[in-house]
Amino acid sequence: MHIYKVGGAVRDRLLGRPVSDIDWLVVGATVEEMHAKGYRPVGADFPVFLHPKTGEEYAMARTERKSGRGYGGFTFHASPDVTLEEDLIRRDLTINAMAEDEAGKVHDPYHGKDDLDQRLLRHVSPAFAEDPLRVLRVARFAARYAPLGFRVADETLELMRQISASGELQALTAERSWKEIERALMEAQPQVFFQVLRACDALQALLPELADSPQGLPALEQAALHQQPLHVRWACLLHELAPASIKAVNQRLKAPRECQELALLTGECLTQGNQAQELPATALLELLQRFDVYRRPQRFEDFIAACEMAALGAGKSGYPQAEYLRGAAAVARAVDVKPLVQAGLAGQALGEALKGERLKALQAYKLG
Template sequence: MHIYKVGGAVRDRLLGRPVSDIDWLVVGATVEEMLAKGYRPVGADFPVFLHPKTGEEYALARTERKSGRGYGGFTFHASPDVTLEEDLIRRDLTINAMAEDEAGTVYDPYQGKKDLDQRLLRHVSPAFAEDPLRVLRVARFAARYAPLGFRVADETLTLMRQISASGELQALTAERSWKEIERALMEAQPQVFFKVMSACGALQELLPELDDGSRTLAALEQAAAHEQPLHVRWACLLRGLAATSIKTVNQRLKAPRECHELAMLTGECLAQGNQALELPATVLLDLLQKFDVYRRPQRFEDFVVVCEMAALGDGERGYPQADYLRGAAAAARAVDVKPLVQAGLTGKALGEALKGERLKALEAYQRG
């Protein structure tokens, strides 16, 4: 029984990056031996165990073969006879197919260290083409390691094109696709993910609406550079699309509600945001009402940030509309409803009176 660190923990240590999660691989053990040592089984598809003290996951070495379509179309075989090399060869990239034993010795049967040095994302074996999810994973790694100068190897990009052309990407569930896209959006250079996806034909299969989206990618790049949260980055990505296309993309990928809402509102209101300095007070009030700026002020702030990122992506040096919109929101929110209630107004009458007072506040704000 031999235990190894594998995958990302080895890769990132060799790159000098922080190591957060550690994947452990056990070679030469049976399920019974793991149970006897106090490990708790958790894997349904293949044997994975939790360490009795640390709670970390330990997987038995296994092989796999294609048995159906999509990410889940595989049959796994785990036994003490499976070697370290046999387990590592089923992994996606050479830089993820290295192992390290308890003494710190690195096992690198597929030249992962060489590809690290050459800054290449290269597939381990032709079996790479059996799993369509790997197209998205490689594009995500390209986005993560772009600041270090990594690129996808030509032969791997060729395989990714073959997968895209095969129709296998259509077998991915919305949940699996979104999970990879979500992680890619939060990488250092998320725009690289979409460029790689486009280069291999995967974007045309999964997100055809974005296939010619250089302007939206520039906004996304700015959002990442300014360390914006997921929903802001998503809205930046979709901001150039028609409202119907934004809705279609959100529904297809089952995007989270916060992402869905901000993207939809941005699509509807971006033009007004850009024209904020010229908007009549009545239109400005309607814009604030649409975002429910009184109960959900952060959503409007997120919209303003998307507008800023889009302007920067378009090459603008600044976005004076941002402070103006924030000031307008503050002015409208500052209106006190208590005097109206004390005057005996209720229901629709109260709502109309409050709207009138907010309009007066915006007109005063515009006058300076």
């Protein structure tokens, strides 16, 4: 029985990057041996065990073969006779197919270290083409390691094109696709993820709206540079699309509600935000009402951030409308409802009167 660190932990240590999660691989052990050493089984599809003291996951070495469509269409075989090399060859990229033994020696049968040095994302074997999810994973790794100069190897990009042409990408569930997209959006250069998908013809299959309208990528790049949260990055990516297209993307990928709301509101209101100083007070009030700035002020701040990233992405030096919009929101929120209540107003009458007072406040704000 031999235990190895595998995958990302080895890769990132060699790159000098922080190692957060460690994947453990057990070679040469039986299920009975794992039980005898106190490991607790957790895996349903293939044998994975929890360490008796640390609680970390330890997977038994396994092989796999294609048995159906999509990400889950595989049959696994785990046994003591599966070698380290046989387990590593089923992995996606050579830089993820290295192992480190308990003495600290790196086992690198597929030359992942060479590809690290050459800054290449290269597939391990032709079996790469059997898993459509790997198209998204490679694009995500390209986004993560773009600051280090990594690129996708030509032969791997060609395999990714073959997967795109096969129709296998359509077998991915919305949940699996969104998980990869979400992680990619939070990488150092998320725009690279979508550039790689376009280069291998996968964007047309997964996000056809973006294949025809790539204008959101500069805004997304700025959002990453300014460390914006996920929902702002998503809104930046989609901001140039028509509202109907934004709705379609949101629904197809089952994006989280916060992402859906901000993306749609940004797509619908970006023009008004960019013309804030020229808007009449009635239109300005309507814009504030759309975002419910009284109960959800942060959502309006996120909208302003998305507008600012879009402006920077378009080559502008800043977004002067930001302070104007914040000032308008502050003026509208400052209107006191108490005098209206004390005057005996309630229900719809109170709502209309409050709206009228806010409109007056905004009219004064515009004059000031």
